[in-house]
Amino acid sequence: MRAAITCFVDRGFHGTAVPQIAKQAGVSAGTLYHYFPSKEALVNELYRKWKSAVGQRVFTAFPQGAPVHEQFRVMWHELARFAREEPAAFGFIELHNHASYLDEESAQMDRNLKDFTRGMVRLAQAQGLLKPIDPTVLMELVFGAFYGLIRAYHDGRVELTDELIEATEQACWDAVALREG
C-alpha cells in the first residue's frame, strides 16, 4: 500500500500506528491483517518490493558493455528519475536501511545488491578508472551523496531538474574517478 509508505516516511516505523496506516489507506485496521500477519511483515514486504523495483530499474537500463563512466551516469540518472517519480517509495527505502525490524530476507537482499555493486567497483578499479579506495567506502560516498541530494528534493529545498541530475552526476563521478592528469 502506498498509504503505508507515506506514513512510515513521515513518522518512522515505531512512530506510525497501524490504525493510522489503515485510515490513510481507507480501510479498517483489521483488514490490514488479512494481508499482512504483522506490522513488521508489512514493512518488510514493502521494503523488499520497492528495493527490488529500484534494483530492477537500474539493472534494466544498465549498459553492459559501455564505458564505466557511462554506466555510472545511467545508474545515477535512473536512480534520480526513480526518486523523482516515486518520492515516497524512495524515501521509504532510504529510511529503513539497516533498521532493526527488517528480517533476514530483507537483509539478504541488501547484501546481494551491495555485493553485486561492489564487484563492479572492483572491476573498474582494476582498470584504473576509479580511485583506489576501499570499494565499500566509494559506494557509501556515492550513495550517501545521492541520498543527500534526494533529501533536499524531498524537503522542497531544491528542484530535481535534469540539469541538476546531470551536474550532480558529474560531481560524484569526479569524487570517485581517478584523475588522468
Added chain:
Amino acid sequence: MRAAITCFVDRGFHGTAVPQIAKQAGVSAGTLYHYFPSKEALVNELYRKWKSAVGQRVFTAFPQGAPVHEQFRVMWHELARFAREEPAAFGFIELHNHASYLDEESAQMDRNLKDFTRGMVRLAQAQGLLKPIDPTVLMELVFGAFYGLIRAYHDGRVELTDELIEATEQACWDAVALREG
C-alpha cells in the same frame, strides 16, 4: 546522558522507552523527570548539546584566512575525528535530522549552521573555486557522502584510519571543486 543517546541510536525515538533509558543510565524513571520535563525535551536537549559541540569543534579548528581547500580539509578531518571519538553522539545527531519531534529551537540551530556554511560555499563559488551548483545541493552531496562514510564505520564495515579520512576528503573535494583545466 550518554545512556539515552545509545538507546536512541539503537532503537530510534519512538522505539525507546523512558524506563529503558533510565535503566541504562542506572537511575529510576522518575529521576529523569527531575532533569527533563519530557521525553521530547530530553531528545531536543541532547540534540542541541551535541550539535553545538560538533559545530564548536569545527569552528574552533577552522583556519579563517586559509585557502578554501584547506578549510574544507580541516572541516572534514574535524568531523571525522569527532565521529570517531563520539560515535554514538554522531549517530544520534545524524539520525535526528529533520525529525518531527525536534522543536523550533533545534530546527533554528540547524538552519543557522546551514546558513553559515552556505555563505562560505557561496563565497568560494564567487572565487571560482567550487562548481557552480546550487550551494544547498553541494552541501547535501558532501554531508551525505560523509554520513555514508560514517555509517559504514558504525556498522564496522570499514576502519576509520587517518589515511581513509584523508582519501575521502580528497574524493569529496574533487566532487565539489571546479577543475582548473
Added chain:
Amino acid sequence: MRAAITCFVDRGFHGTAVPQIAKQAGVSAGTLYHYFPSKEALVNELYRKWKSAVGQRVFTAFPQGAPVHEQFRVMWHELARFAREEPAAFGFIELHNHASYLDEESAQMDRNLKDFTRGMVRLAQAQGLLKPIDPTVLMELVFGAFYGLIRAYHDGRVELTDELIEATEQACWDAVALREG
C-alpha cells in the same frame, strides 16, 4: 459439527475462535453462519444435542422394574460406554455444566434431567436402599466421581476396560447404598 466439539474441549468456549472451528470443519467461517446464528447458538445447540443423546441412551437401556442396584449399574455402564465411544462429546458436555453462555433452554434441559434423577433417588431412599443424605448431594457425589473417572480416561492415565467400569460402579454403589448390616 464434531470439529467444533473438539475445539471447544481443547480450548474452552472463549478460547475457541469461530474461524478455527470453520477450518477444522473444512468449511469457511461464513458457512457456519448459515447454520447457526451465532457462536453461542452453536454451542447451545451442540450442548443440547449431546446432552439429550446421553439422556436418551440411558433412558432407553433403563430397566424400569428392576432392583435399584441393577438400575444404578445400567446407568453407570451406559454412561461409561458413551464416554468411551464419544470421548469428545462427553468431555464437551461435562465442560459446559453451568457455563454462563448456556441459554435458558439448555439450563432447563439440565434441570429436567436432574429432577428426574432426583425423583428416582428419593424413591430408593424411601425404600431404605440409599443413604439418607440430601439427594442432590448423593447425585453430585456419584456424577462427580464418574467425571473424575472419565477425566483420567481422557488424559490417558487409565484405560476404560469393562472390568474397570464394573469395579468403579461397585465402588460408587457402596458410596450411596445403605449397608444392610
Added chain:
Amino acid sequence: MRAAITCFVDRGFHGTAVPQIAKQAGVSAGTLYHYFPSKEALVNELYRKWKSAVGQRVFTAFPQGAPVHEQFRVMWHELARFAREEPAAFGFIELHNHASYLDEESAQMDRNLKDFTRGMVRLAQAQGLLKPIDPTVLMELVFGAFYGLIRAYHDGRVELTDELIEATEQACWDAVALREG
C-alpha cells in the same frame, strides 16, 4: 488478588478480560503489569499459591501414625473446611486442573501432590484396607465426588454443614474401602 480469582471462577480464563480484573481489584489495568508480567503469569501464580495453601493445610493436620480411615477423614474434613472458608479460591483451583495455560511449574506441582497421594493409597491397599483398583482411579473417584459436593455448595444447592461433611466422608470411604465381610 482475590478479585482475579473471583473473575476467573465466574468466566474462566479466556472469558476474563484483564481490565475486568483490574476494575474488580480497584486498580488500573496497567498496575497489574507491575506485579505480573502477563495474564498467564497471574493465573499461574494464583494457582500455585492456592494449590500449595490447600496442600499445606491438609499436610499440617494430617495424622501421620493414625489408621487410614482416620487419615482419610481428616483429609476430607480439611478439604471441605477449606472449600467452605475460601470458596472462590477452591473453585479456582478446581476449574484450572489441566488447563492449557498452566505452565510447567504448575503442572509439576500438581504431579508432586498426586504422586504423594498415590503413594499413600498404595500403602493402604497393601494393608488390605482399600479396594484393589488402580490407585489413580480411586483418587479420581474420591476427588471427583468431592468436587461434585463443593460444586453444589457453590451453586447454593446445599449447605455445607459439619454433618454433611461427615456423612459424605463416610459415603466416600465406603466407596474406596474394602468391606471386611
Added chain:
DNA sequence: AATGAATGAGGCTTCATTCAT
C-alpha cells in the same frame, strides 16, 4: 533529590459477525 508504584491512553492484534460475489 530520588524512587518506583500507579495510571490510563494508546499501540498491536484478534475475532465474531456481515455481506458482496
Added chain:
DNA sequence: GATGAATGAAGCCTCATTCAT
C-alpha cells in the same frame, strides 16, 4: 448455498508521565 474479505469492537500489553514517600 458457499466463500472469504471487510469491519470495528475489544483484548492484551506498553509506556510517558505523575506523585506519595
